[in-house]
Amino acid sequence: MQDDVISVKDFRKVYGDAKAVDGISFEVQRGEIFGLLGPNGAGKTTTMESLEGLRHPTSGSLSILGVDPTRQPARLNNLIGVQLQSSSLPGSMTTKEAMEFFCAYHHVAPRIDLLVRLGLGEKLTSQYSTLSTGLQRRLSLALAVAHDPPVVLLDEPTAGLDVSSRVELHEVMLEMKGKGTTIILATHDMAEAEKMADRVAILLKGKIAVTGSPTQLTASGSGLVKISVSSEAASLISYTGNFPEVSQQFIKEEYVIYYSRDAGSTVPAIFDYLKTRDDHLVDLRVERPSLEDRFLEITQPDQSNGGQS
Amino acid sequence: MTAFFHHFMYDFRTGMRDKSLLLLNYLFPLGFYALMGLLMTGLNPTFGPTIIPSMILVAVMACTLLGLPNPVVESREAGIFRSFKINGVPELSIVTIPVLSSFVHIIIVSIIITFTAIPFFNANAPVNWGYFVLILLLTIFTFASIGMLIGVVSPNSRSIVLFSQMIFLPSMILGGMMVPSSMLPPALYRVSMLLPTVHSMNAWRGLAFGMEAVFDPRWSLLILLISGVIAFGMAIYLFNWDSKNKRSGRNTMLALITWIPYVLGAILLVG
Numbered sequence: 001m002q003d004d005v006i007s008v009k010d011f012r013k014v015y016g017d018a019k020a021v022d023g024i025s026f027e028v029q030r031g032e033i034f035g036l037l038g039p040n041g042a043g044k045t046t047t048m049e050s051l052e053g054l055r056h057p058t059s060g061s062l063s064i065l066g067v068d069p070t071r072q073p074a075r076l077n078n079l080i081g082v083q084l085q086s087s088s089l090p091g092s093m094t095t096k097e098a099m100e101f102f103c104a105y106h107h108v109a110p111r112i113d114l115l116v117r118l119g120l121g122e123k124l125t126s127q128y129s130t131l132s133t134g135l136q137r138r139l140s141l142a143l144a145v146a147h148d149p150p151v152v153l154l155d156e157p158t159a160g161l162d163v164s165s166r167v168e169l170h171e172v173m174l175e176m177k178g179k180g181t182t183i184i185l186a187t188h189d190m191a192e193a194e195k196m197a198d199r200v201a202i203l204l205k206g207k208i209a210v211t212g213s214p215t216q217l218t219a220s221g222s223g224l225v226k227i228s229v230s231s232e233a234a235s236l237i238s239y240t241g242n243f244p245e246v247s248q249q250f251i252k253e254e255y256v257i258y259y260s261r262d263a264g265s266t267v268p269a270i271f272d273y274l275k276t277r278d279d280h281l282v283d284l285r286v287e288r289p290s291l292e293d294r295f296l297e298i299t300q301p302d303q304s305n306g307g308q309s
Numbered sequence: 310m311t312a313f314f315h316h317f318m319y320d321f322r323t324g325m326r327d328k329s330l331l332l333l334n335y336l337f338p339l340g341f342y343a344l345m346g347l348l349m350t351g352l353n354p355t356f357g358p359t360i361i362p363s364m365i366l367v368a369v370m371a372c373t374l375l376g377l378p379n380p381v382v383e384s385r386e387a388g389i390f391r392s393f394k395i396n397g398v399p400e401l402s403i404v405t406i407p408v409l410s411s412f413v414h415i416i417i418v419s420i421i422i423t424f425t426a427i428p429f430f431n432a433n434a435p436v437n438w439g440y441f442v443l444i445l446l447l448t449i450f451t452f453a454s455i456g457m458l459i460g461v462v463s464p465n466s467r468s469i470v471l472f473s474q475m476i477f478l479p480s481m482i483l484g485g486m487m488v489p490s491s492m493l494p495p496a497l498y499r500v501s502m503l504l505p506t507v508h509s510m511n512a513w514r515g516l517a518f519g520m521e522a523v524f525d526p527r528w529s530l531l532i533l534l535i536s537g538v539i540a541f542g543m544a545i546y547l548f549n550w551d552s553k554n555k556r557s558g559r560n561t562m563l564a565l566i567t568w569i570p571y572v573l574g575a576i577l578l579v580g
Contacts, residue, residue: 052395054550077397084395088387090380092326097319102396104312143396 003030005151005182006051011060013046020046022206023060028184028199033177035197035214036186037291039299042203044186045085048155051184052082064151078106081144083137085155085186091129095120095139098128099146106147114142118168133160141169145176152176155186170196190292200291202298209298214291224248224259226293228285229270235277236270243269255283316402320410324376333376334414338368342422346430349487356487358433358520361426362513363486366506368418369448370480372411373456374473381407381460382469390550400548404457408541411453412446419445433518441517447530448509451537455505455567457544462561464552476504485510491523495579502575503568508532524578532570540567 006028013021021043028034036044049055051062053069053076062068067075089098095115103110115121118138123131131139137160145152154173158166173183173196187193193200194214201211210217224247229236236256245262260266263286274281289297324330342364350357384390393403426432435441455476463469483490483497484506490498501507508529515522516530543564 054391054394073394074397077395080395082395084388084391086388088389089392090323090384090389092323093319101312101315101319104315105397107312140392143392 007063014058033183035193035200038203043206081149081152083144089128096124111146194291225263226287227258230283233279235279373452377456378460378469408453435517436519454540480506535570
């Protein structure tokens with residue numbers, strides 16, 4: 001039996017003549033990390049903020065654990081934890097005060113331990129305005145999850161974070177998922193979505209262009225495999241013929257990059273060619289299409305796969 | 310209640326921690342008081358007896374009209390209220406707590422003014438301390454509500470300056486603080502009746518300091534109370550969490566309803 005925690009049905013949001021979101025539907029199940037992807041202006045933040053009760057849908061219905069964010073916003077407060085894409089705290093509020101302040105409104109004890117874990121232990125008495133962007137994002141995340149909500153909505157959570165902070169955030173997310181927390185993750189970071197999300201939806205001009213697990217999405221694309229080859233004499237760069245099953249190729253620095261329908265046929269042919277030219281292989285990489293490749297294929301169909309052939 | 314207390318304590322501390330608020334809540338009114346006490350009591354003999362209510366009114370206006378609205382606009386524009394909303398901070402707390410903080414800041418300054426003006430500047434002590442405190446509380450409530458309303462309806466900081474100065478500057482000149490409003494020319498006197506300071510001064514003179522009131526001071530109490538209640542109600546009604554999601558159908562011109570009691574006073578109480 002499916003256990004839908006979040007349900008979005010025929011959700012539309014219109015600003016004047018502009019359709020920010022145009023009739024999208026999706027469900028998110030308990031303990032799932034659901035990625036919302038899309039280029040700027042695709043409707044990710046509008047969808048997130050409508051789920052958070054910050055915007056009212058033009059039509060359609062939204063529900064989190066059976067609560068309508070538009071009509072019952074007060075009931076939503078302890079059910080969700082939110083990290084907004086653009087928000088702030090009073091500049092003179094210290095890190096510790098912020099934790100005490102919001103935990104008091106959530107009726108839970110302040111989670112100083114969470115601040116320490118997210119690298120804010122030495123900044124407890126620092127005012128918000130003196131924190132770097134990365135530290136402000138970490139504080140925002142700590143405040144979002146301090147009351148241990150069953151649903152967490154994260155809008156660009158790793159924007160502005162350094163590598164170690166990203167890793168820490170991902171560990172926190174996986175821990176929450178392990179405890180059954182449902183997470184919606186809106187992000188531009190395809191690698192993050194591919195790594196963290198159980199399912200993703202790619203939004204394009206206010207509509208869901210495609211949805212599924214990252215593996216399903218990458219498999220449902222053009223099916224081309226990316227083969228990058230570099231050789232000592234660079235003989236491949238001047239080669240004008242076609243290797244078997246190659247649909248597109250282009251040169252990037254010292255590499256020749258081929259998009260092949262069947263790497264098993266293409267790679268041996270490349271080896272044979274190098275042998276005939278007495279050239280030696282320096283590097284060869286065979287990569288399945290990433291979520292980023294698939295994303296570009298969907299959002300920029302004219303420019304995907306390098307846009308060259 | 311714990312959350313409300315945390316919020317209140319944070320807001321109160323901010324009033325002292327933030328340099329611009331510290332200036333407006335404490336340094337400017339107390340500095341102005343010291344300056345006026347030293348200069349004006351020598352130049353204008355009628356000023357000495359009323360220095361306590363006059364300088365308290367300067368403190369009230371500095372804190373509520375000049376200090377209170379700006380953080381409201383900044384918080385809305387910076388997305389701070391959005392953070393508050395998603396974490397369950399009720400809008401009633403957001404509107405109420407700065408008003409309550411203003412009470413504490415102004416009462417502290419009022420105590421300093423009241424108990425130094427008598428020995429240092431030969432100020433008249435209130436003859437009725439009960440009325441003195443009552444009028445002080447009512448004045449703070451009315452001005453703080455107006456300040457909050459200005460913050461709620463102002464789209465940006467420049468508008469705050471405009472709206473606040475539309476009350477602050479005329480009040481300093483015509484509000485009965487430096488010279489009794491009865492000494493003004495008739496046309497200006499009628500205009501001055503639109504200013505809350507005139508009613509506070511009239512009530513203090515007639516009810517708390519045993520001086521001659523310009524008109525029945527009980528009307529002043531009623532006008533201050535009604536306008537304060539309207540301003541506070543309007544601040545709650547017109548409050549917006551963020552500038553991107555304005556509540557439809559809520560015309561900010563409704564804020565002008567706050568001035569109806571003053572207009573009626575100017576029409577009915579001036580002979």
